Amino acid sequence: MSLAELICPAGTPAALRTAVDAGADAVYCGFQDATNARNFPGLNFTPDELAEAVAYAHARGTKLLLALNTYPPAGKVDLWRQAADTGARLGVDSFIVADMGVADYIARTYPGIRLHLSVQAAASSPEAIRYYCENFGVKRVVLPRILTIPEIRQIRREIPCEIETFIFGNHGLMVEGRCSLTNYLTGQSTNMDGVCSPASDVEYVRDADGSMSSQLAGFTIDRFGPEEKTGYPTICKGRYAAPHRPEGYYAFEEPISLNLSRLLPDLIEAGVHAFKIEGRQRSKSYVRGVVRAFRAAVDDIKAGREANIADLIALTEGQKQTQGAFETKKWR
Amino acid sequence: MAVKTMTKLTLGPIAYHWSADARRDFYARIADEAPVDEVYLGEVICSKRAPFHEADLPATIERLERAGKRVILSTLAEVMLKRERKATEDIAEMDSAEIEVNNAAGLFARGKRPHRIGPFMNAYNEATIAWMAGQGATHVCLPAEMPAPAIAAAARAAGALGLGVEVQVYGRASLAVSARCYHARAHGRTKDNCQFVCEEDSDGMPLRTRDDRPILRVNGIQTLSESYIDLLPEAACLIADGVTHLRLMPQAVDMVAVAQVFRDVLDGHVPTGEADAHLAMLSGHAGLSNGFYHGTAGYRRIAAAAPA
Numbered sequence: 001m002s003l004a005e006l007i008c009p010a011g012t013p014a015a016l017r018t019a020v021d022a023g024a025d026a027v028y029c030g031f032q033d034a035t036n037a038r039n040f041p042g043l044n045f046t047p048d049e050l051a052e053a054v055a056y057a058h059a060r061g062t063k064l065l066l067a068l069n070t071y072p073p074a075g076k077v078d079l080w081r082q083a084a085d086t087g088a089r090l091g092v093d094s095f096i097v098a099d100m101g102v103a104d105y106i107a108r109t110y111p112g113i114r115l116h117l118s119v120q121a122a123a124s125s126p127e128a129i130r131y132y133c134e135n136f137g138v139k140r141v142v143l144p145r146i147l148t149i150p151e152i153r154q155i156r157r158e159i160p161c162e163i164e165t166f167i168f169g170n171h172g173l174m175v176e177g178r179c180s181l182t183n184y185l186t187g188q189s190t191n192m193d194g195v196c197s198p199a200s201d202v203e204y205v206r207d208a209d210g211s212m213s214s215q216l217a218g219f220t221i222d223r224f225g226p227e228e229k230t231g232y233p234t235i236c237k238g239r240y241a242a243p244h245r246p247e248g249y250y251a252f253e254e255p256i257s258l259n260l261s262r263l264l265p266d267l268i269e270a271g272v273h274a275f276k277i278e279g280r281q282r283s284k285s286y287v288r289g290v291v292r293a294f295r296a297a298v299d300d301i302k303a304g305r306e307a308n309i310a311d312l313i314a315l316t317e318g319q320k321q322t323q324g325a326f327e328t329k330k331w332r
Numbered sequence: 333m334a335v336k337t338m339t340k341l342t343l344g345p346i347a348y349h350w351s352a353d354a355r356r357d358f359y360a361r362i363a364d365e366a367p368v369d370e371v372y373l374g375e376v377i378c379s380k381r382a383p384f385h386e387a388d389l390p391a392t393i394e395r396l397e398r399a400g401k402r403v404i405l406s407t408l409a410e411v412m413l414k415r416e417r418k419a420t421e422d423i424a425e426m427d428s429a430e431i432e433v434n435n436a437a438g439l440f441a442r443g444k445r446p447h448r449i450g451p452f453m454n455a456y457n458e459a460t461i462a463w464m465a466g467q468g469a470t471h472v473c474l475p476a477e478m479p480a481p482a483i484a485a486a487a488r489a490a491g492a493l494g495l496g497v498e499v500q501v502y503g504r505a506s507l508a509v510s511a512r513c514y515h516a517r518a519h520g521r522t523k524d525n526c527q528f529v530c531e532e533d534s535d536g537m538p539l540r541t542r543d544d545r546p547i548l549r550v551n552g553i554q555t556l557s558e559s560y561i562d563l564l565p566e567a568a569c570l571i572a573d574g575v576t577h578l579r580l581m582p583q584a585v586d587m588v589a590v591a592q593v594f595r596d597v598l599d600g601h602v603p604t605g606e607a608d609a610h611l612a613m614l615s616g617h618a619g620l621s622n623g624f625y626h627g628t629a630g631y632r633r634i635a636a637a638a639p640a
Contacts, residue, residue: 073482074481100459100464101463125411125412126417131440146510174508181507183629184477184507184630187630191456192477213543217629219541223543240541240542240547240548241539244519252510252555329522331511
């Protein structure tokens with residue numbers, strides 16, 4: 001059986017302590033700059049905070065993974081190298097990387113620190129994963145959320161490293177690390193700046209008929225009737241009109257959460273080593289609830305007991321859930 | 333001008349599902365009439381489409397090469413299924429062909445044999461480009477979203493390593509790819525039973541916001557910009573910064589005429605302002621944009637600082 005480690009989000013020092021206390025096997029976090037893919041205002045760590053976080057986590061047997069998973073634009077590579085230097089000095093357990101230049105630097109400079117391949121690298125075949133393993137000594141790949149369980153099982157047989165999969169949280173629809181939608185509308189890049197549909201560009205506008213438009217940089221991403229709940233204007237979760245769909249429809253995906261709690265036993269059996277919970281932008285209480293529930297479920301499964309799935313389902317109560325690609329390729 | 337005439341004009345791979353007939357006609361005209369130096373061929377977006385036109389590939393290559401064009405075969409951007417892995421490996425194993433790799437699976441198969449780096453490979457910086465050059469890359473096409481200072485820094489580094497440097501200067505920008513087919517979804521189908529409905533939209537399926545503003549284009553698993561990138565006014569700066577190849581992406585417009593406009597400016601035959609007005613006319617209803625280059629929202633059109 002696999003280790004079934006629980007990898008939990010830590011957007012702030014407080015969330016990190018909460019995740020550690022709630023039973024995370026590892027927490028992942030980033031610095032307050034473009035070097036990670038959740039470069040949101042009010043999130044992430046200063047070097048001093050990270051030093052304290054490493055001490056807190058390690059004192060409780062929890063690993064700390066540092067996300068350096070964006071793509072430095074030419075001329076700014078030093079920022080990523082300095083972040084790696086700082087992380088190494090502070091004793092992080094792994095770096096989560098996507099850019100080949102960043103991976104190469106860390107592999108050469110800090111060969112003793114584990115490299116994890118971020119979902120932002122979009123390695124979705126055994127060959128792509130092996131490329132990173134053989135060239136940079138990658139020890140674990142975070143798989144894109146686009147594969148079915150039989151496909152994961154097959155990949156597992158053909159690669160020399162561990163597998164981490166997302167099990168819960170925001171359900172990204174585009175291949176990560178290959179999406180410039182936000183930059184097209186706002187001028188801030190997901191790959192280079194770590195920004196996705198940024199709050200600074202969001203506006204909610206009440207229309208004359210009582211409906212509400214949620215806008216990003218002046219573009220109407222969705223429109224909600226007076227009775228509808230207004231949603232955040234994430235570009236890939238908006239409603240648009242197409243020639244065959246003049247009424248407007250979710251062209252890419254509905255605003256929906258990924259919840260693979262029912263599939264946990266199958267994922268363990270398929271050889272997944274680590275389960276990742278998305279949500280560095282989430283609150284402390286959210287992190288506490290989700291981590292506790294998954295901790296209990298994973299422990300139950302490992303002990304051969306039936307997991308209490310109801311608690312996990314309740315976490316997203318009132319919200320639509322999906323098992324996405326993991327359950328069936330009809331999702332595609 | 334001597335420097336400018338060294339600059340190569342390239343035609344990127346067709347992103348859309350054009351019929352075999354349409355492709356044959358298109359490349360026949362390109363071979364006979366378009367002043368492009370290099371042409372990228374092959375299916376980059378959807379592996380299901382390849383059987384429709386791959387039988388024509390040898391004849392197309394021959395036709396273009398006879399016309400003096402250099403031909404490069406591009407590999408898939410997304411590699412997940414068995415047939416996609418096989419298609420990528422088949423191209424990577426062709427020792428005689430020049431190839432452009434768009435997925436790390438292709439890099440794995442190609443090993444240290446010479447190859448070009450495609451725009452889906454995320455070669456954003458000098459460290460990555462140096463790594464790739466050490467693995468056999470001879471040429472790199474930068475991501476479409478890169479701003480001017482980063483392009484200049486990347487081009488300088490790549491040039492010092494002897495690599496060709498390419499930037500897309502015309503056509504819709506690829507903004508995202510997905511495992512899901514959005515063309516099929518719009519028609520209530522899935523990728524496996526899509527019935528190739530993407531063939532209906534030779535320039536992508538338009539999406540409009542709910543207040544009726546054009547925003548994006550869908551092309552199967554790919555999402556494209558509504559506007560066409562137009563870096564004709566910026567071409568001189570790109571070349572001065574070390575970009576050696578300018579890429580035109582095929583759209584459902586008169587691409588021979590588009591190529592001619594770029595060639596005329598590169599050769600100094602037509603002033604940029606006049607040429608750009610002509611390009612806007614050739615581009616029909618599509619808006620033109622250069623926001624990415626200028627470090628702002630990609631859809632924006634930033635006026636040139638001074639007339640060329």
